[in-house]
Amino acid sequence: MDERVTLRSHLDRAAPLMPQGTAVAEVIAALAAASVELAALIADGPLVGITGQSGGVNADGDQQKDIDVAADEMMRRALRHAPVAALVSEEAALPETLDPAAPLCVAIDPLDGSSNLENNISVGTIFSIRPRGNDILSTFFEPGTAQCAAGFVVYGPQTTLVLALNRQVDIFILDRRSQQFILVKQGVKVRSDTPEFAINASNRRHWHGPVRAYIDECLAGTNGDRDADFNMRWIGSLVAEALRILVRGGVFLYPADARPGYREGRLRLLYEAHPMALVMEWAGGSASTGRRRILELGAKTPHQRVPLIMGSVRGVRDVAAIHEGIEPMFDNSDAPLFARRGLFR
Known part of the structure; x- marks a missing residue:
């Protein structure tokens, strides 16, 4: 692409085109900022005390590692300062209410695939954003069509953000020097038939x-x-x-x-x-x-x-x-x- 489009400028352009667009943009920006922090922690791993050891099980019975707990804390901390009414995380048994007056709800897997880290295989963060309903907690039990945005971050050789927003999918790469996500592919389409x-x-x-x-x-x-x-x-x-x-x-x-x-x-x-x-x-x-x-x-x-x-x-x-x-x-x-x-x- 000729122009380096940052995630922030992309969100600023998209926000006026969507219902509750400003709030959606703020939530995505908060998740992106937390993912930059998490990418650095994953890259350093044992050098900063992340051992990969299990620390018990999460709310759904899966083995929970120290990096899972750290990732969950990072994402929660970021979302507490965003317009989020309630949060469902893989690492907690029940939804957490953050700001009941906020317009959005978020469901998140803070670090998907943490068992792969010891083999240096890509892991990621997966998130879903939806408008808050009249009853906050029932928002999470609506069909997936209620989502207004979603995406995932891949922590691998590159830190990649895949974002579904405003009915299209775009891909961003983290520029480690500026610590900003840069748009690299716009309007991505899945090939209809690949063997x-x-x-x-x-x-x-x-x-x-x-x-x-x-x-x-x-x-x-x-x-x-x-x-x-x-x-x-x-x-x-x-x-x-x-x-x-x-x-x-x-x-x-x-x-x-x-x-x-x-x-x-x-x-x-x-x-x-x-x-x-x-x-x-x-x-x-x-x-x-x-x-x-x-x-x-x-x-x-x-x-x-x-x-x-x-x-x-x-x-x-x-x-x-x-x-x-x-x-x-x-x-x-x-x-x-x-x-x-x-x-x-």
């Missing part, structure tokens, strides 16, 4: 029938019914997987499966699936559970889990088509009778 998928294939024996059927078709490639040979990717970091899809296309699957604790899916709806779905849809992609559009779902609890299939429109559509061809009661079946091209299709 690439990401899934943890070691769990195949636990998957339900539709997911097995889709992945088997991809693996068969041109030797089967597909018109292309597929590549497989698996980073194990949600933010890194999402950024790759925005850059390259493809489909990411984190399905529900038969293991205890995974039967309703593993990712959290409010602060993982909802914001990722908004990013994907506003970038021309798609996001589904396999049976329902993610943005149509409303959470019943702050930490509700859900399956997530996201990415290129064709990939998500093909997974959903297989689910539609198999009744839920047969989800665990491998029988070709109930497959997409079985006797009844």
